[in-house]
Amino acid sequence: MRQLHWFQTDLRLADNPALSSAQGADSLLCIYLMPKPRPWCNLTGLGPQRDRFLRESLQELKEQLQALGQDLMVLEGSPELVLPNIVDRFSIDHVTTSFTPGWYEKQAITFLEQKLPATLSVFRGSTLFDAEQFPFEMADLPDTFSPFRRKVEKLNISSPLAAPGTLPPPPSAQFDAIPRAAASPHPGLPLPGGSTGGLRRLDQFLFHTHAIADYKQTRNDLDGLSGSSTLSPWLAGGALSARTVAHAIFRYEREHVANDSTYWLYFELLWREFFHWRAVIDRQTLFRQGGRSGRRLLTTFEPRHFARWCAGDTDYPLVNALMRQLVATGWMSNRGRQIAASCLINELGLDWRYGAAFFEQQLIDYDVGSNYGNWQYIAGVGSDPRGGRQFNLAKQAAQYDPDDTFTLKWEGFRPTQPEHVVDGADWPITDQS
Numbered sequence: 001m002r003q004l005h006w007f008q009t010d011l012r013l014a015d016n017p018a019l020s021s022a023q024g025a026d027s028l029l030c031i032y033l034m035p036k037p038r039p040w041c042n043l044t045g046l047g048p049q050r051d052r053f054l055r056e057s058l059q060e061l062k063e064q065l066q067a068l069g070q071d072l073m074v075l076e077g078s079p080e081l082v083l084p085n086i087v088d089r090f091s092i093d094h095v096t097t098s099f100t101p102g103w104y105e106k107q108a109i110t111f112l113e114q115k116l117p118a119t120l121s122v123f124r125g126s127t128l129f130d131a132e133q134f135p136f137e138m139a140d141l142p143d144t145f146s147p148f149r150r151k152v153e154k155l156n157i158s159s160p161l162a163a164p165g166t167l168p169p170p171p172s173a174q175f176d177a178i179p180r181a182a183a184s185p186h187p188g189l190p191l192p193g194g195s196t197g198g199l200r201r202l203d204q205f206l207f208h209t210h211a212i213a214d215y216k217q218t219r220n221d222l223d224g225l226s227g228s229s230t231l232s233p234w235l236a237g238g239a240l241s242a243r244t245v246a247h248a249i250f251r252y253e254r255e256h257v258a259n260d261s262t263y264w265l266y267f268e269l270l271w272r273e274f275f276h277w278r279a280v281i282d283r284q285t286l287f288r289q290g291g292r293s294g295r296r297l298l299t300t301f302e303p304r305h306f307a308r309w310c311a312g313d314t315d316y317p318l319v320n321a322l323m324r325q326l327v328a329t330g331w332m333s334n335r336g337r338q339i340a341a342s343c344l345i346n347e348l349g350l351d352w353r354y355g356a357a358f359f360e361q362q363l364i365d366y367d368v369g370s371n372y373g374n375w376q377y378i379a380g381v382g383s384d385p386r387g388g389r390q391f392n393l394a395k396q397a398a399q400y401d402p403d404d405t406f407t408l409k410w411e412g413f414r415p416t417q418p419e420h421v422v423d424g425a426d427w428p429i430t431d432q433s
């Protein structure tokens with residue numbers, strides 16, 4: 001049997017059920033299709049850090065496959081166009097891939113199931129649990145996090161699979177080098193793509209520095225490595241599986257200490273899990289302004305407000321610093337994301353989807369369920385039982401950056417912007433007029 005594995009958000013050898021299933025094949029072609037985000041909210045392409053992290057992840061995966069006599073073919077183009085072509089060209093009998101919860105990805109799978117001249121198997125593996133383990137039908141997935149957590153947190157999490165020791169050989173084909181990214185990791189947050197960096201960070205956060213033991217107190221720090229685990233980029237791209245992280249937490253609890261903080265890291269993985277399964281159920285409503293409820297929101301699209309928010313040039317210094325950190329490093333803390341999102345929605349009055357699209361472009365940990373689910377939550381059209389969050393920006397700055405250390409570091413103090421107000425005929429209205 002000639003098999004093809006299409007890597008998506010499973011850029012790893014270990015704990016990759018789809019890849020492990022290829023062991024009995026006669027040949028195996030491994031491919032990856034560079035994501036081409038939809039031209040959505042006038043944003044196109046990947047931000048420099050997202051592009052960099054992805055290319056590093058692919059490069060390491062390619063080298064790991066080469067060590068097993070395999071290789072990775074990286075191509076451009078949509079799955080609907082590229083895959084039927086490749087399947088035909090290499091006379092592939094069976095295609096495997098990993099499941100991703102996004103609606104557009106699901107559409108591509110449905111299309112391929114009908115059009116591919118080969119069988120297609122979609123494997124789970126990026127979550128803690130399989131849907132079959134849930135004590136409820138998927139259609140009854142709780143709307144909000146807490147009931148979901150209570151129902152699932154004690155379920156068994158199966159042990160991660162070992163990386164395959166051998167893989168079938170690739171067919172005769174040209175495997176080009178992966179072009180290097182234009183950006184380098186930011187020295188302030190040097191997170192390298194690839195599973196080696198992810199495993200190193202996991203080991204460092206848990207067993208080396210024991211930072212996990214105070215995580216509940218430090219997780220709201222704005223600056224990354226000193227506060228939270230920063231494991232999200234490897235989890236999102238699949239260089240680390242969620243089961244690997246969960247089992248590392250459980251081992252830490254057995255060997256060192258089990259406290260509120262160690263539990264809280266697991267609790268956050270449950271949030272990731274929740275947004276993953278909600279994305280499956282919410283389908284295209286995840287991208288609608290009113291979410292699954294269809295609630296109407298009053299927004300005003302003022303392009304300058306959006307441009308200033310993206311560039312970190314608003315009248316809110318902490319928000320500016322956060323946005324500058326995002327563009328420079330591709331990462332922002334959870335607290336920071338909540339503050340920046342609340343500013344876009346509540347202070348600037350913009351449609352939350354513009355903010356979500358900018359995050360999608362820039363974040364090295366972009367994950368469809370977590371990104372759009374969290375944005376909907378803050379906009380009050382998602383899973384927030386309180387119906388949305390408005391953060392008092394001055395209070396947040398006083399609590400999380402009392403000495404302006406973070407704001408100064410990321411140059412958040414900017415000259416105040418002039419108000420641009422126009423009349424009905426688009427003429428500027430000034431104080432003199």
Ligand SMILES: Cc1cc2nc3c(=O)[nH]c(=O)nc-3n(C[C@H](O)[C@H](O)[C@H](O)COP(=O)(O)OP(=O)(O)OC[C@H]3O[C@@H](n4cnc5c(N)ncnc54)[C@H](O)[C@@H]3O)c2cc1C
Pocket residue numbers: 219228229230231232233235236265268269271272273275332333334335337338341359363365366367368370371372374375378
């Ligand atoms: C507006 C907004 C957009 C977001 N977009 C994304 C995104 O695209 N990708 C993404 O992975 N996370 C997203 N998050 C969730 C969260 O901010 C990040 O997962 C977290 O900041 C990553 O840093 P960390 O790995 O140090 O997290 P830690 O605090 O160390 O948490 C450990 C892991 O738990 C998961 N997690 C933590 N908080 C959340 C959460 N609120 N929702 C879902 N999972 C969580 C992540 O996988 C994270 O790596 C978003 C949050 C907001 C408010």
